[in-house]
């Protein structure tokens with residue numbers, strides 16, 4: 485493809501004003517930014533976030549689709565860009581490109597029981613899908629949310645986990661790897677541990693997973709033991725990205741461009757791809 489055929493707006497960040505930000509944990513902050521016009525995204529998509537002179541990085545969209553111009557994200561301080569963003573406050577401006585990626589298709593979830601498995605920061609993108617399903621509660625079956633964090637202090641979206649657990653037909657199971665002597669009312673153990681005891685009908689259940697790479701293998705194995713087929717398991721993958729729009733090849737896994745073909749994949753789509761998981 486020649487440059488003339490490339491839509492320049494794909495590369496042009498639009499200015500977004502931070503309207504709300506607060507810490508969720510010692511490492512992660514919540515951000516709500518105003519874009520001027522609606523983002524028009526699907527659950528599971530991401531944006532490229534930038535600061536002039538510092539850099540750009542992919543960040544998951546954490547809110548369900550919405551009609552206003554607001555975008556919500558959770559950002560962990562990892563390097564130069566995210567550290568600089570952490571120093572910004574309400575009224576400051578950042579650049580946003582997107583939305584990008586395939587995201588989740590709500591039709592794959594309609595009429596199904598749904599199991600969410602979130603590890604750490606993985607709860608941020610999964611929230612976009614969880615709240616999209618809850619907004620049309622009658623269209624979906626039982627919803628089970630397994631949320632695993634390293635410690636009680638590292639747990640994201642505590643208030644939302646509590647609110648979701650109040651919704652009829654929704655079960656929330658919160659786990660930590662260790663309590664570190666902090667008060668904790670949930671379970672202690674790996675996020676995969678409750679799966680063998682879940683009542684799952686594999687013919688009408690789908691699962692959505694997002695978390696650290698090691699979590700996928702063990703979660704997929706545990707779900708397979710319950711009879712869930714790989715095409716019913718959706719994984720939200722993280723790969724290093726630069727352009728976000730299928731041009732630079734940074735996110736490539738064999739013939740697959742994670743930024744465009746993903747970041748959400750059916751597990752069955754990844755079976756032939758070396759190093760996908």
Ligand SMILES: Cc1cc2nc3c(=O)[nH]c(=O)nc-3n(C[C@H](O)[C@H](O)[C@H](O)COP(=O)(O)OP(=O)(O)OC[C@H]3O[C@@H](n4cnc5c(N)ncnc54)[C@H](O)[C@@H]3O)c2cc1C
Nearest residue numbers: 530541542543544558559560562563564565566722723724
């Ligand atoms: C689709 C997608 C969605 C993401 N969503 C979020 C989100 O919602 N919130 C959030 O805080 N972060 C998210 N990330 C991760 C975020 O993009 C990186 O942490 C980013 O590099 C931060 O930029 P930086 O300049 O601050 O840090 P950098 O200087 O780029 O990197 C800091 C450290 O992280 C390592 N690193 C960078 N990118 C990755 C990666 N993809 N996988 C493993 N290690 C990496 C670097 O090697 C370095 O050690 C997402 C990444 C992808 C691909």
Ligand code: FES
Nearest residue numbers: 726728732733743
């Ligand atoms: S990030 Fe450039 S091709 Fe995917």
